[in-house]
Structures are given as structure tokens and as C-alpha cells.
Amino acid sequence: PRQINRWPSNESSEPPTNSPRVLITGGLGQLGVGLAEMLRKQYGKENVILSDIRRPPAEVYNMGPFVYADVLDYKNLRELVVNNRITWLVHYSALLSAIGEANVALARTINITGLHNVLDLALENCLRLFVPSTIGAFGPSSPRDPAPDLCIQRPRTIYGVSKVHAELMGEYLHHKYGLDFRCLRYPGVVSAHTKPGGGTTDYAVQIFHDALSTGHHECYLRSNTRLPMMHISDCHRATIEFMQAPESQLSLRTYNIAAMSFTPEEVAEEIRKHLPHLRVTYNPDTIRQTIADSWPVRFDDSNARQDWGWKPAYGLSELVTDMLASIREKRT
Numbered sequence: 001p002r003q004i005n006r007w008p009s010n011e012s013s014e015p016p017t018n019s020p021r022v023l024i025t026g027g028l029g030q031l032g033v034g035l036a037e038m039l040r041k042q043y044g045k046e047n048v049i050l051s052d053i054r055r056p057p058a059e060v061y062n063m064g065p066f067v068y069a070d071v072l073d074y075k076n077l078r079e080l081v082v083n084n085r086i087t088w089l090v091h092y093s094a095l096l097s098a099i100g101e102a103n104v105a106l107a108r109t110i111n112i113t114g115l116h117n118v119l120d121l122a123l124e125n126c127l128r129l130f131v132p133s134t135i136g137a138f139g140p141s142s143p144r145d146p147a148p149d150l151c152i153q154r155p156r157t158i159y160g161v162s163k164v165h166a167e168l169m170g171e172y173l174h175h176k177y178g179l180d181f182r183c184l185r186y187p188g189v190v191s192a193h194t195k196p197g198g199g200t201t202d203y204a205v206q207i208f209h210d211a212l213s214t215g216h217h218e219c220y221l222r223s224n225t226r227l228p229m230m231h232i233s234d235c236h237r238a239t240i241e242f243m244q245a246p247e248s249q250l251s252l253r254t255y256n257i258a259a260m261s262f263t264p265e266e267v268a269e270e271i272r273k274h275l276p277h278l279r280v281t282y283n284p285d286t287i288r289q290t291i292a293d294s295w296p297v298r299f300d301d302s303n304a305r306q307d308w309g310w311k312p313a314y315g316l317s318e319l320v321t322d323m324l325a326s327i328r329e330k331r332t
């Protein structure tokens, strides 16, 4: 680490103001804008800064503060944290599973070097640091149904390897220096307003758009490939509730969170209750099918439920109803 500033060991080491000052990296991916929106409702618009290396659409500028931040540029990050009195850092910048396999060197740089930068920054500035992990942090030798929080993790993707590395580095720095590191393993996240980019679970978003546009979805996974999934608002709520949980309630620093598991055929069947003419054809692609086959089909999230009260609101039927309504609303 570049510099370590130790935390006082008691819980009075909360941020100095009532409201945290939050910086979100990789803010223009699938999750950043929605999380910022939810955090801003609780903590005020000015206390949540979204960042990315891309220029955002006008509506993102209008929603609240947006800044340029490159996770590979330590000085840029440090300047942002210091100048804006940041106390919480949400690190969403990463290359996902499928795109990572096509760009291994870049994935290694963004997902590992970028992580080292935010870990150092968090240590130096006593930040509470949230880093998402994923079902992708498990591999073919992990228990699949369900995968518990603690078990064998030998992922076969650079994305998975980088996420196991993140879990271990964060936990190590927590135990050695008291870093307030918090990590949730997300399932595939299903959202209407933002598209995922380069993941193995992306079909679970695309199928809704196809159902409402052409009525035909060509799926790159086999019909019976079961994966853990979650509605985006549950994902945001889990993240915020976990960030707000008192340290004394956390028996772990990395938790699985679950909501539902489904196969392409099951989600298609549920969509057909609203759109009976949906046609799905299956054309599995080797890379994504192999990745999906190595991931858990279900998460055991009993520790998250017990320690800090995690409970999802959306099951499959609620998710499908909401997705179709939200996409329709956006199109009109």
C-alpha cells in the first residue's frame, strides 16, 4: 500500500458528517446511475458523485455531479477523493466475464491494477470501500447448488480470477489494517433502463427487449442453463443496506446475495404469460456456454439474511411484470 491511515477501532469511526460523501467509479455501466439515484434520494444530490472515463448522456449530467475518473490514474483518483471529501467509494469499474475473455490483458489491467489503486486510496483516506464480486468468482470445482459463502473458488475466467483476487485483497487489508472493505457477490442483474455490457448473463436483459420488439430472441445459452439472477432494484437496495450496516453486524466481508434462479426457457415461459407469441431459438456459443456451465446454479445467501437482514423483493413473476412495463414505458 502507498500509505495507510489506521481506523480508530470503535464504531465512532463513522464519516464525520451525517451523510457519507460517495464516489462511484465505472458509473456509466449497468449499475452506477441507478445506484447514484437511490443514494441521492437518501443522502442528497451533491453527496453522490458519479464518475467514468466516458462522456455521459445529458440526462446523467442533469441528475447530479458527474466527473471524469480513470481508475488507472492514481493521482486523478486521489485528487477527486481529497477535493470532494469522499468517505465511501463504490468501485464498479470492471470488464465482465465474456468481454474479459476476449480482452484478457485489458481485463487484468482494469480489474486488478484498478482495484489496487482503489484499495490504496481507501487505506490512505480511511474510506469505506465497496467492491462487487459475482457468481463468476466460482468455478467448476465449487459446489453449484447452492454455492455457500466459503468454499473452493477456482474460476476459469480472468473476470473470476480478478474477483477472487479482489475478495482476498480486501479481506486481507481489512484484517491487517482495519480497511472497511465490503463486498457482495452479485448474481446476473436484470435491468430495464441500462444494458449490461459483455457478461454471460446479458441474455436475461436482451430477451425482454426482443420480446417487445421483434417477438424473437436468439439465445446464446442452452435452454436449460440455470443461473442466479436479481432485479436491479434489489441489487441496489442490497448494496445500500450492506454499506449502511454497522461493522459489528458483519461476520464476513464478502457475502453472497440471492433472489431467484432461472433458465432461459423458464424466463421465456413467464414472458409468454404476457406475450404469448414470444419465440426463442437456441444457438449456444462456446465461450459463454462454457462460462455459464462453470458457475453456480444457486447461491446460499443465509449469512447475508442473518447478519444484516438481506431479503429480496422480486421473484421471477414480479421481475417479468416489471421489466415489460418499464421497457414499454420507456418506448412510449
Ligand code: AKB
Binding pocket: 096, 097, 098, 133, 134, 135, 136, 159, 186, 187, 188, 189, 196, 198, 199, 200, 201, 202
Ligand atoms: C457477467 O455475466 O459477467 C456478469 C456477472 C454475473 O458477474 N453479469
